[in-house]
Amino acid sequence: MIKKALRRIYKDKLRLLMGRLSEEYNIFSPKLVEGRIIFDRIDDVSEIINEYHTRPVLPVKKLFLPQRETLFEYEIVDNDVIISDKLDLVAREKRCIFGVRACDIASLQILRRFFSRGPGDPYVIGRLSNSMIIGIMCNSVFPSCFCHFTDSGPLPKDGFDLFLVDVDDYFIAIIGSERGNQIASKNEDIFLDANKDDALAIDNKVKEIVSLMKSPPVVDQMVLYDAFVRSFNLDFWEDYAKKCLSCGKCNFNCPTCYCFDIFDEVDLDLRKGRRVRVWDSCHFLSFTRVASGEIFRRNRSSRLKQRVYHKFVYSVNDIGLISCVGCGRCFEVCPASIDLRDIITKVLCG
Amino acid sequence: MHKLKVGIYSLSSCEGCIVQILNLEERLLEVLNHVDLVECRVLGLKHDDEVDVAFVEGFVSSDEEATKIKEIRGRSRILIALGDCAYSGMRFVAKDFGTSTIRADPINMYVNVDYHLRGCPIDSEEFLSLISDLIHGKKFKESSKTVCSECILLENKCLLDKGFLCLGPITRGGCNAICIANNKGCFGCRGLGDDVNISAFIESLKSKGISIPSYLLGLLKGPGYGSSQNS
Incomplete structure (x- = not known):
């Protein structure tokens, strides 16, 4: 049973709450753009969509690690180099991300750990720190969902300020942080006391969602890790490589794939320029191309394995967690229909 | 800094790739501060001497053009196939996906090509990054993205x-x-x-x-x- 503090928000009060928050925060939410639902900045709370049947193609990752980002600009002025760091803009913005599902909440926790290593990445960590997360539990599942297997949903353990569970004509609001607590205290007219049955209602809802999911049988994550380590040289990887198109879509819509390329764009007169970061994909030959022209992962199966092993082995070595959140987006968009659940099942049977 | 001498040469083509370059407008004027454009048919420029960089658009459709591309190669330090006609002989359109018998040869059937700018027509931003790399003396690198x-x-x-x-x-x-x-x-x-x-x-x-x-x-x-x- 859930241990966190609970409140009730009647559904007709949600826009009122978001309207108040929009006075202080820039609001991002799933919204309808030309027939597609995408995560984006909204100007009016009426644009908020909290229920959808085709999910946004790109996960909320894009709001923290943009597809293309200028890190800083530089200019030579009187024999001096003037640097204008875009980090100032990151630090200044207060954002509220509404409608984040459990899988995406788990992914943000993973990104936080990845980008905290070593000296840390102030751009990504800065955005994670000044973004309030209002999550919402799924009312149904997509055919590719298996977050129960990766222990990332349907109810997130951590990493949100508020998390809403849809029950009849109200939401049960789970208070996940001090920031969330303050929002609830400041808006007592919206955040009503929870009923003693509400914790049970959450439990029942979780059970219902889990029962709808086509998830492999749950195993301990260390068992999964060991199984992957043992399976590295098995023949079935070549079978998957024969199907894989190396198109890179699975990297870009994965909520935890964070690899990027960095380059300088220099003006023609060599006096001004900018350092740019863009998403990159380990499925591309150019990903491991070094200055001499050498490419380290020419073999398609080695690139496919790199992506899968990063999720279940290298990530555990690196940050102590697997970095798959069970959203199934990778095989939802895969033109070759390579289902990660099949790979997992094969590895566990290995 | 030595200004690069640049020629844009046309074989059999619609010249749409050149229009893509002209579409850069003000930014093209800035490029022209850093290079000497010595040949370009649509601009009425003609040059028969050596160049640093030759952009060649269009495919080879006659023996005259085959001779012409070899002659251009002979006096160019860097040769670039501009657009899909030059790169592939417009395999996917003019040659009806490889089934047509009209003569539409890619220029690399006759000469070595240093770089390709792909597409029908080319992407003007990609042209800009290639010419910018050449002006800065860098190698132009293509990503493997799909x-x-x-x-x-x-x-x-x-x-x-x-x-x-x-x-x-x-x-x-x-x-x-x-x-x-x-x-x-x-x-x-x-x-x-x-x-x-x-x-x-x-x-x-x-x-x-x-x-x-x-x-x-x-x-x-x-x-x-x-x-x-x-x-």
Whole structure:
């Protein structure tokens, strides 16, 4: 049973709450753009969509690690180099991300750990720190969902300020942080006391969602890790490589794939320029191309394995967690229909 | 700094790639501060001497043009195939996906090519980054990204999933999936990607109930049309 503090928000009060928050925060939410639902900045709370049947193609990752980002600009002025760091803009913005599902909440926790290593990445960590997360539990599942297997949903353990569970004509609001607590205290007219049955209602809802999911049988994550380590040289990887198109879509819509390329764009007169970061994909030959022209992962199966092993082995070595959140987006968009659940099942049977 | 002497030469083409360059407008004027443009047919410039960089657009459709491209190569330090006509002989359009018998030879049948700018027409931003690298004395590097990977960044709905033919998964990116963004399937004008898997793509089309165009079967045994210039 859930241990966190609970409140009730009647559904007709949600826009009122978001309207108040929009006075202080820039609001991002799933919204309808030309027939597609995408995560984006909204100007009016009426644009908020909290229920959808085709999910946004790109996960909320894009709001923290943009597809293309200028890190800083530089200019030579009187024999001096003037640097204008875009980090100032990151630090200044207060954002509220509404409608984040459990899988995406788990992914943000993973990104936080990845980008905290070593000296840390102030751009990504800065955005994670000044973004309030209002999550919402799924009312149904997509055919590719298996977050129960990766222990990332349907109810997130951590990493949100508020998390809403849809029950009849109200939401049960789970208070996940001090920031969330303050929002609830400041808006007592919206955040009503929870009923003693509400914790049970959450439990029942979780059970219902889990029962709808086509998830492999749950195993301990260390068992999964060991199984992957043992399976590295098995023949079935070549079978998957024969199907894989190396198109890179699975990297870009994965909520935890964070690899990027960095380059300088220099003006023609060599006096001004900018350092740019863009998403990159380990499925591309150019990903491991070094200055001499050498490419380290020419073999398609080695690139496919790199992506899968990063999720279940290298990530555990690196940050102590697997970095798959069970959203199934990778095989939802895969033109070759390579289902990660099949790979997992094969590895566990290995 | 020594100004690069640049020529833009035309073989058989629609000159649409040159229009893409002219579309850069003010930014093209800035490029012209850093290079000497000595030949360009549409601008009425003519030059028969040595150049540092020769951009060649169009395919070879006659013996005269075959002689002309060899002559241009002979007096150019760097030669660039501009657009899909020069790069592939417009295999995917003028040659009706390899089935037409008209003479439309890619220029690398006759001369060595240092760089390719792909597409029909070329992407003007890509032209800008190539000429900028040359001005700075750098090598121009192409990414292995696919059209598919650029399409998903736009959060487009997949045309293959809707049952339409789209060559996005096997075509080299760099166009920002402009055709698919306008609801037209990719027809591969940028050539094949670095490590394409044609047989898997055919299987994928079959599983989605999309009929297999015959030129795809031809690509299964074709020569290295998609081989990378950088690897």
